[in-house]
Amino acid sequence: MTKVLGxxxxxxxxxxxxxxDKGLLxxxxxxxxxxxxxxxxxxxxxxxxxxxxDPDRFxxxxxxxxxxxxxxxxxxxxxxxxxxxxAAKNGxxxxxxxxxxxxxxxxxxxxxxxxxxxxxxHPLALAATPGIERKLDRHPTFGLWPVAxxxxxxxxxxxxxxKVVLWTDTHDGRNAVFASEDDPFFNVNTPDDLAHAxxxxxxxx
Numbered sequence: 001m002t003k004v005l006g007x008x009x010x011x012x013x014x015x016x017x018x019x020x021d022k023g024l025l026x027x028x029x030x031x032x033x034x035x036x037x038x039x040x041x042x043x044x045x046x047x048x049x050x051x052x053x054d055p056d057r058f059x060x061x062x063x064x065x066x067x068x069x070x071x072x073x074x075x076x077x078x079x080x081x082x083x084x085x086x087a088a089k090n091g092x093x094x095x096x097x098x099x100x101x102x103x104x105x106x107x108x109x110x111x112x113x114x115x116x117x118x119x120x121x122h123p124l125a126l127a128a129t130p131g132i133e134r135k136l137d138r139h140p141t142f143g144l145w146p147v148a149x150x151x152x153x154x155x156x157x158x159x160x161x162x163k164v165v166l167w168t169d170t171h172d173g174r175n176a177v178f179a180s181e182d183d184p185f186f187n188v189n190t191p192d193d194l195a196h197a198x199x200x201x202x203x204x205x
Contacts, residue, residue, distance in 0.1 A: 003045045003092065004043075004044055004045065004092065004094045004095060004096050004110055004114070004144070005044055005045060005046045005047070005048070005083075005086075005087045005090065005092045005094070005095045005096075006040045006041075006043065006044035006046070006047040006048075006095065006096050006097075006098065006110075007047070007048050007049070007050055007066070007079065007080070007082075007083030007086070007087075007095050007096070007097045007098075008023070008033070008036055008037065008040065008047065008048070008049045008050065008063075008097075008098055008099075008100050009050050009076050009079040009080075009097050009098065009099050009100060009141050010022070010023045010033070010049055010050060010051040010099075010100035010101075011050050011051055011052050011067075011068055011073070011076075011078065011079045021033075021051070021057065021100075022100060022101040022188055023036065023100035023101065024057070025188065025194055026198070027103055027194075027197055027198060027201055028198070028201040028202070032100060032101055032103050032188060032197070033049075033058075033061065033100050035103035035104075035201070036098060036099075036100055036102070036103055036105075037061065037063075039098075039103070039104075039105060039107060039109075040096075040098055040109075042107070043096070043107070043108075043109060043110040043111070044096060044110060045092075046090065046092075047063055048063055048064040048065070048066050048083065048086055049061065049063045049064070049065050049066065049100075050065075050066045050067075050068070050079035050082050050083060050097075051065055051066075051067070052067050052068055052073070053067075055067075064086065066079070066082040066083060066085075066086050067082065068081075068082055069081060069082055069085070070154075070157045070158070074157060074162055075162050075163075075164075076097070076140060076141050076164055077153065077156075077157055077161065077162065077164055077167060078157060079097065080095075080097055080143070080145055080153065080164075081150060081153050081154055081157060083095045083097060083145070084145060084147050084149075084150035084153065085150060087147050088147050088150060092147060093146065093147050093148070094123060094144060094145065094146055094147065095144075095145050095147070096109065096110050096113060096142075096143065096144050096145070097141060097142065097143050097145065098141065098142055099141040099142065099187055101187045101188045101189070102141070102142070102185055102186065102187040102188075103188075103197060103201070104182070104183075104184055104185075104186055104197075104200065104204075105127075105142060105184055105185060106127075106178055106184050109127065109142065109176075110144070112127075112176045112178065113125045113127065113143070113144035113176045114144060115176070116144075116174045116175065116176035117144060117174055120172075120174070122146040122148050122149055122171065123144055123146055124143070124144065124145060124146055124149065124168055124171050124172075124173040124174070125143060125144045125173055125174040125175060125176050126138045126139060126140055126142065126143045126164070126165070126168060126173060126174075126175055126176070127139045127142035127143065127175075127176050127178060127185065128175040128176065128177050128178070129177065129178055129179070129180035129183075129184070129185060130177065130179075130180055136175055136177065137180075138165055138175060139185045140163075140164030140165060140168075141164075142185065143164075143168070143173075144176075149171060152171075153167065186200075
């Protein structure tokens with residue numbers, strides 16, 4: 001498999017949690033971000049964090065912090081672009097993105113995304129789980145992204161594209177489908193979600 005760099009997307013505004021950094025909320029013996037990094041680290045050859053504002057609040061993680069280069073908090077695609085530009089400077093061809101508020105994502109995420117893109121000139125895929133009526137629920141913050149499409153993404157963002165799947169579909173992005181029995185892409189949006197995550201983390205300990 002091709003080596004890939006990992007980028008944790010933490011650039012959102014967390015309005016339903018009252019603002020602040022969801023990744024820094026407590027979970028288990030650390031934070032949501034601690035759990036995310038523990039899951040991601042064995043799957044990639046290096047990691048960075050996409051976040052806006054003062055990067056010093058993440059100093060203890062000793063990660064490169066990448067701010068959006070597109071103003072106005074345009075969403076996860078801006079974080080993807082920041083990650084692609086960082087990867088290009090580090091000689092990588094691909095990145096995988098994960099969300100800072102989703103602490104139970106699959107430990108084989110990267111392998112499955114790469115398998116789904118076999119044969120593509122520019123490997124591009126999103127994680128997905130089975131939905132209702134045989135439809136798939138795609139998880140747009142969990143994806144494999146080719147550095148070769150960075151300039152195309154930059155142009156799309158400049159022209160107002162914000163929805164991840166609209167851009168990935170224009171490049172025939174594929175889906176890597178994961179079983180959903182234990183909701184691997186459960187994310188923390190509310191205080192009740194955080195309580196559920198803490199209970200789930202205790203059960204996995």
